[in-house]
Amino acid sequence: MKKSFQFPPGFLWGCSTSAYQIEGSPLADGAGPSFWRRFSHTPHMMVGGDTGDVACDHYRRMEDDVRLMAGLGLNAYRFSISWARVLPEGTGKINQKGLDFYDRLVDALLGSAITPMVTLYHWDLPEALDNRGGWLNRKVADWFADYAAVCFRRLDDRVKLWVTLNEPWVVTDGGYLRGALAPGHRNLFETPIAGHNLLRSHARAVQVYRETGKHRIGLVVNIEPKHPASDSPQDAEAVDLAHAYMNRQYLDPVFHGRYPQKLRDVFGEAWPRWPADDLELIRRPIDFVGLNYYTRAVVHYDPDGYPDKAKPVPQRNATYTETGWEVYPQALTDTLLWLKENYGNPPIYITENGAAFYDPPTVEGDRLEDPLRQDYLKKHIKAAHAALDAGADLRGYFVWTLLDNLEWSQGFSKRFGLIHVNYATQKRTRKASADLYQRIVESNGQVLDEM
Numbered sequence: 001m002k003k004s005f006q007f008p009p010g011f012l013w014g015c016s017t018s019a020y021q022i023e024g025s026p027l028a029d030g031a032g033p034s035f036w037r038r039f040s041h042t043p044h045m046m047v048g049g050d051t052g053d054v055a056c057d058h059y060r061r062m063e064d065d066v067r068l069m070a071g072l073g074l075n076a077y078r079f080s081i082s083w084a085r086v087l088p089e090g091t092g093k094i095n096q097k098g099l100d101f102y103d104r105l106v107d108a109l110l111g112s113a114i115t116p117m118v119t120l121y122h123w124d125l126p127e128a129l130d131n132r133g134g135w136l137n138r139k140v141a142d143w144f145a146d147y148a149a150v151c152f153r154r155l156d157d158r159v160k161l162w163v164t165l166n167e168p169w170v171v172t173d174g175g176y177l178r179g180a181l182a183p184g185h186r187n188l189f190e191t192p193i194a195g196h197n198l199l200r201s202h203a204r205a206v207q208v209y210r211e212t213g214k215h216r217i218g219l220v221v222n223i224e225p226k227h228p229a230s231d232s233p234q235d236a237e238a239v240d241l242a243h244a245y246m247n248r249q250y251l252d253p254v255f256h257g258r259y260p261q262k263l264r265d266v267f268g269e270a271w272p273r274w275p276a277d278d279l280e281l282i283r284r285p286i287d288f289v290g291l292n293y294y295t296r297a298v299v300h301y302d303p304d305g306y307p308d309k310a311k312p313v314p315q316r317n318a319t320y321t322e323t324g325w326e327v328y329p330q331a332l333t334d335t336l337l338w339l340k341e342n343y344g345n346p347p348i349y350i351t352e353n354g355a356a357f358y359d360p361p362t363v364e365g366d367r368l369e370d371p372l373r374q375d376y377l378k379k380h381i382k383a384a385h386a387a388l389d390a391g392a393d394l395r396g397y398f399v400w401t402l403l404d405n406l407e408w409s410q411g412f413s414k415r416f417g418l419i420h421v422n423y424a425t426q427k428r429t430r431k432a433s434a435d436l437y438q439r440i441v442e443s444n445g446q447v448l449d450e451m
């Protein structure tokens, strides 16, 4: 029998975005600054000196953008709330106008039969909290729990899917180890502390949700499978270290209540002793795992590899995206099955998957051809389906991303959108990948049978 790519009934098809990357107007209506605003305003931190001051102007064009989503046939949309819009000082006084924006967004989505998935933290910590130590201060877990409670109180009557954190690994590796993301630190000793406090914060928010929320809450992690460059024992060791560091550091504590042993080797003397109570707090059931999958890495052992002794080896004859990531769909299937095997077959949403390929800054006409992105999406959605066939409990798929947007410190130079944005005019133009995705969504995958 010919294979069918039909997905199960009720499967969610969406796009993902995040607040700082699309909204613009970061200080409007009483909002406080986030540490991303400060970082992007710091000379030499951003490619092209770009900032999120305007970005896609989504804060002011939200209704139009929801119409674009409806036009794509989406039945789900994942966005994040900017903490500093809701609590300008990070704690204490609530800015109702900031909350009102997300309230209107949720209503607009529901009015178009689009299920919202809300991320509480997609990298934009209030600057006021960073000034008090941010993720390095143990108190951040209480600050985050209080902020989460404010969001639950206002939106849980309509929002049924919540995410505590987006990609804690990137928050710490980019923000505290390599300095490429806010707050721009480069400190091996701070890195595990920030990571641990992110986990404590996640857990406290889940705890609050169990007391007050009625629906489902999960955690979003980025997983990048590590493959050895050779059969040597050293390369196998590099794989183990890199895998523990990037892929298991956050999931093992949540599901198993312990950190991978290998993290001691990764961090050496920078690895602290944690209070046992913390791991009890962190280990608590979540309702789903959100998987962000983009690529794999082939690595070989390099004694100077920092901090995990793994050095990526470029692959011949492979396609690479504009962000330098190998296109490798098979590892999406593998990752979904790895989650199933290692973490008790949790419900999974692919909360991000997509690719930056070169698109021009301006477009004539009403369509932009983007064959490489179409190919990427087709192959990855098929790879997701293969994991369903093999028993993974996959419930939804979200493309990164709806609109070309601020790719963090890469500024506007990398375009991941299904919809092109001309940043000079804010004109939106659908790419051919948007048409393809619409056909996939509207046929619940079946159209892939002919592709």
Ligand code: BGC
Residues within 6 Å of the ligand: 018, 021, 166, 167, 170, 222, 292, 352, 400, 407, 408
């Ligand atoms: C993040 C997004 C980012 C995307 C592409 C993910 O790591 O969640 O915010 O734009 O990858 O780099």
